[in-house]
Amino acid sequence: MVASVELRRPSYFALAALIDGPLHGYAIVRRAGELSQGTVRLSTGTLYALLERAIEEGLVVAGDEYLEGGRRRRDYALTAAGRGELAAEARRLASASRAVAARLRATRKAAPA
Amino acid sequence: MTRESRARIALRAYPKAIRASRGEEMIATLLDASGESSGRHRRELAALVAGGLRARARQRSLPGPTRDLADGFCYAATGLLALATAESVGIDARFAPHGASLWHLLVVGGALAAALAGYDRIASLAGAAWLIDPLAVVRGPQFGPLLAFDVVPMVCFLVMLILPRRGPRRPARLAWLIPVVALGILAGAVGPRSYWFLSPLVVLVPLALARFQRDPRLAIACALFAWEVAMFEVVQVADGQALPLGVLPTVLLFATAPVVFALTLMQTHAERDGETT
Numbered sequence: 001m002v003a004s005v006e007l008r009r010p011s012y013f014a015l016a017a018l019i020d021g022p023l024h025g026y027a028i029v030r031r032a033g034e035l036s037q038g039t040v041r042l043s044t045g046t047l048y049a050l051l052e053r054a055i056e057e058g059l060v061v062a063g064d065e066y067l068e069g070g071r072r073r074r075d076y077a078l079t080a081a082g083r084g085e086l087a088a089e090a091r092r093l094a095s096a097s098r099a100v101a102a103r104l105r106a107t108r109k110a111a112p113a
Numbered sequence: 114m115t116r117e118s119r120a121r122i123a124l125r126a127y128p129k130a131i132r133a134s135r136g137e138e139m140i141a142t143l144l145d146a147s148g149e150s151s152g153r154h155r156r157e158l159a160a161l162v163a164g165g166l167r168a169r170a171r172q173r174s175l176p177g178p179t180r181d182l183a184d185g186f187c188y189a190a191t192g193l194l195a196l197a198t199a200e201s202v203g204i205d206a207r208f209a210p211h212g213a214s215l216w217h218l219l220v221v222g223g224a225l226a227a228a229l230a231g232y233d234r235i236a237s238l239a240g241a242a243w244l245i246d247p248l249a250v251v252r253g254p255q256f257g258p259l260l261a262f263d264v265v266p267m268v269c270f271l272v273m274l275i276l277p278r279r280g281p282r283r284p285a286r287l288a289w290l291i292p293v294v295a296l297g298i299l300a301g302a303v304g305p306r307s308y309w310f311l312s313p314l315v316v317l318v319p320l321a322l323a324r325f326q327r328d329p330r331l332a333i334a335c336a337l338f339a340w341e342v343a344m345f346e347v348v349q350v351a352d353g354q355a356l357p358l359g360v361l362p363t364v365l366l367f368a369t370a371p372v373v374f375a376l377t378l379m380q381t382h383a384e385r386d387g388e389t390t
Contacts, residue, residue, distance in 0.1 A: 025142035043157055044143040045164025048135060052168075071141035 007089045011050045013040045015059065015078060015086050022063060022075035025051075051076060059085055116144060116154060123158045126165025128172050174279040178378055183276035185333025187233055190269035192313075192334055193341065194225040194240055195293045202297025217243070225293065229286040233277030237270040244270070262348045265341040314338065329377040336373035339366040 007015070010032070017023060017031035028051075029042045054060040059082035063075040078086070120140045124132055127139075143161060147154035173179055201218040208214075224239035244263050296313075314335065321331040343366035346358055358366075 025138055026145035029142065029146050043160030043164075044139055044146055045157075045160035045162070045167075047142065048131075048139055049164050049167060052131075065138065071144070072137035073141060074135075074138050 007085065009036070010040055010042055010046055011054070012086070012089055014042060014047060014050055015054065015082055018060065018076060018078040018082070019086070022077035024068070024073040024075050028076065054082065058082075116147065119154075119158060120144065120161070123161040124165065126162045127168050128165075131165075131168055173276055179276070181329050181377055182333060182374065183272055184278055184330040186269045186272035186337065187228075187276075187278050188330055188334035189337035190237065190240060190266065190273045191225070191228040192338060193266045193269060194221060194228055194236070194243075195289075197221045197243065198225045198290075199293050199297035199300060202294050203299075203301035206298050206301030222290075226287055226290060228273075229289050230284050231278065231280065231282040231286070233273045237273035237277075240266065240270045240273070262341075262344050265337055265344060269337060311342065325376070326380065329373070329380065332373050333370075333377065336370040339369040343367045 013032040013036045014028055016035050017028045023031060025044070025047060029044075029047060032040050032042050051060060051062075055062055058079055060076050061079055063077065065072055065074045067073070117140060120143050123143075124136055124139060127136070139161070143157050147157050173183070198218070198221050201214070201221055205214055205218060220239055221243045224236045224243060227233075227239060228236035244266055317331065318335055321335045325332045342358075343363050346363045346366070
């Protein structure tokens with residue numbers, strides 16, 4: 001397992017897409033789009049680059065290839081290390097969000113109109 | 114041409130191993146992600162090509178014979194730049210510096226500084242500029258023979274441009290400029306000595322031989338340097354002089370690089386066989 005590092009947005013949402021269970025490539029693209037409310041649109045090139053890296057780092061495992069509707073698929077699943085990494089990143093983002101929101105609230109009256 | 118055949122062409126940007134293991138599912142994902150939109154399909158194709166090129170670059174940066182050879186060429190390029198910088202400093206120390214010589218020192222010294230700090234692509238372009246400038250202006254009728262002298266550095270700079278070393282930038286390595294400048298001042302003080310530039314090899318060759326099994330990169334760089342010395346001999350002959358080192362040493366110098374390259378590849382194969390058995 002690798003030390004916890006900050007995940008980039010596409011990696012964060014691609015890993016988050018696998019929280020509910022294994023998905024194949026296109027399903028990850030769609031789920032990441034939904035979770036990010038349309039802000040992350042993974043291209044095939046980006047998706048497989050980040051999956052390859054996540055597999056190397058032990059965050060994701062790849063299943064066997066199978067046929068679905070005449071197309072070759074392979075499911076990817078989050079490992080325990082991957083869930084841990086995702087949880088750490090979610091905590092980091094939540095903490096950063098809370099800190100900024102608190103500062104905004106504290107300085108609301110001081111801001112020029 | 115169908116969308117699938119376009120996707121298969123774009124997929125060729127990826128290394129063979131990735132195409133074999135993931136190619137079919139990548140095409141399936143790309144066709145699904147493209148949907149009905151031709152604009153989205155074009156963007157997907159462009160992203161696939163970009164991803165493939167990145168994967169190739171990443172593969173080249175991993176340890177292996179290609180990386181060792183490329184690193185050896187980069188080390189040789191850095192060594193040749195150090196030599197040229199020292200030579201330029203020596204000339205400026207002996208004679209009054211003028212506009213052209215200072216410009217020459219700035220280009221070659223800048224290239225060396227970039228190579229030391231880890232900016233290989235900048236170093237290779239500045240190094241090529243250093244080679245091209247004297248070729249066109251100074252050499253005149255001797256252009257042909259002296260071109261041979263520039264073959265090794267030019268190949269080294271080309272490899273440095275295409276396969277630069279990976280890793281963090283290291284500005285602290287600029288400290289190596291100090292011994293290079295000191296060597297140049299020393300060479301300038303003692304006057305022209307044809308083979309003074311071989312002096313660093315007294316330390317480097319034994320070190321390269323001692324490290325060869327573990328790390329062949331320095332040996333590759335030394336072999337390229339030997340080839341450059343042999344080229345220097347050939348240039349002397351083309352200039353109407355006898356071979357200063359003699360025929361046999363020159364042939365041996367030429368033979369060094371192919372032997373070192375072959376040993377590197379053989380060693381890698383042996384390691385690979387050892388891993389698979």
